[in-house]
Amino acid sequence: MKKKQPNWRSIDDFHILKNGNDFFPKLLDACKSAQESIHISLYWFESGHVANDFIEAFIEARRRNVTITLLLDQVGSLDLSKHDRARLIDAGVILGWYNPVKFERLHLIFQRDHSKLFIIDRDILFIGGTGIADIFSPKNHSHSWRENMFQVQGNIVADALNSLKRKWASSDAELERPTKRHQFRFWLNSLFAPLKHHTNVPAHGNATLNNGLWLESRGSSQRNILNEVIYRIKHSQQRIIFATAYFAPSPRLRYALKKAVQRGVDVTLLVPGKESDHPIFQRAGQYYYQGLLKKGVKIFEFQKSFMHTKLVVCDDFICLGSSNLDIYTQRWSLEANIAILDSAKAAEVTAMLQDDISSSKAIEKNRWDHRGMGIRFLNYLAYSISRWGNNWARQLLLFNRYYKARKQG
Structure with missing residues (x-):
């Protein structure tokens, strides 16, 4: 069977950011210089020195009227303290949780958002494997983890924005303040709208023009x-x-x-x-x-x-x-x-x-x-243990499909 041709996009700028002593300063500088918006989707946001640096940067950005959306996986970000959550909310950050753990959703507990995306002014994308946690920072941890982030620009950022918009619009995402959800859904298209110079460049079915x-x-x-x-x-x-x-x-x-x-x-x-x-x-x-x-x-x-x-x-x-x-x-x-x-x-x-x-x-x-x-x-x-866990997870996945089918009719 012939492989379906995907839509390749342009990447105009590409930088490797190796380890936390490289990518955390770049991410913080980008947040501090943001003029319009900061959109973040993360699995892991843990209170600590690194988290405090980012929260301070978010507070300063909000004083400049920069729109900030922060979508976190609830299980991965369990160690974000109530105090830090309150600081984010009080500053005006739009804080949301992916797949919050509830009794009626226990069958979906393993469905997590593992992505790591930072989009600045709808123009600069940071993507990779880090979380906002001290364990990734050589400055704050004596045996920090080896990790990379990548700074990217080009019309591929439009795809990243559309991805975030879909996650926020899904029933799996919940705002920290649910009363504002209807209003937030109304804003989604404008919040995550790609820049014109990104959408004006057409996608192609191969990598001859775009890479x-x-x-x-x-x-x-x-x-x-x-x-x-x-x-x-x-x-x-x-x-x-x-x-x-x-x-x-x-x-x-x-x-x-x-x-x-x-x-x-x-x-x-x-x-x-x-x-x-x-x-x-x-x-x-x-x-x-x-x-x-x-x-x-x-x-x-x-x-x-x-x-x-x-x-x-x-x-x-x-x-x-x-x-x-x-x-x-x-x-x-x-x-x-x-x-x-x-x-x-x-x-x-x-x-x-x-x-x-x-x-x-x-x-x-x-x-x-x-x-x-x-x-x-x-x-x-x-x-053997991992295989048992994998088989058990497969059965739970089949139950999820059965549950959805019953719910839909």
Whole structure:
């Protein structure tokens, strides 16, 4: 079956922001210089030094009459204190919660908004994998996580705005002050309207004229990110670098990586090493090492700190954003990524990943084949637990579909 041609957009400006000591100052400066609007969608907003810096920047922006919308995932942002919420509301920030936990919605508790988007003046987009939390800041945490954000301009920002508008308009988003919801819905089209110079440039069915593609995933019903990455892996010719914080690949993804090696493609997997915020996922991911190493996939575990990076490079193709491309978030989460087809940008991202690989431990096939029984048992146990959880989540997803069908009639 022929792959449907997507709508490629222009990316006029592109900057890699490596780690919190780079991207937090840039994000704060952008908020402080905003003249019209700041639109943010985040999974993780946690009270602390970094959060206080952003809240202060938001308060100053509101004094300049800058419109600010902040859509947070309620589960991911549980550690945003009531005091900080009140500061945001009192300043006039439009604060909303994605899929708030309620008794009548417990069957949807795993449906989370995992995207990380900052849109300044409807013109500058920051996208990547960070949250507003001290753990990402080397200045505020002695062992901060390894992460990237990317600053982008071009008419692809129009797609990001439309994505945010759809989330705010959905029944899954709730305002902190529900009495204003009707009024806010009336404002949606003007709040998230793309700039004219973005909409005047038409989208094209290929990357000849434009080089950026907006990708979204919405659980099992929409897997655009995974599908695009697998398509690029299947058509790669020289190299693939697959970097993820949580390695729980689907059978399709594992098969595509193995087949790429058989075609002579240099395939590298970069994953967290000894440090992880979810050790069971790391151990479960190691269960797949043997099959991949046997086929010739190179595997590296990052050693400096916990690697929270989510990046895929296939020749001149890059996929960046919030998705780890793991089986769990592919079943439940809302994700936002950008695909870029550009040799210079791919070389820049590859150089950054090669630097991370130089700080990583290579997993050698011979040593892995002869690992101890204790490690083998832990890997199998973690894999079994994760597989049980995955099967249970699948049943819950089927129940959700049944529940929706009954509700609709």
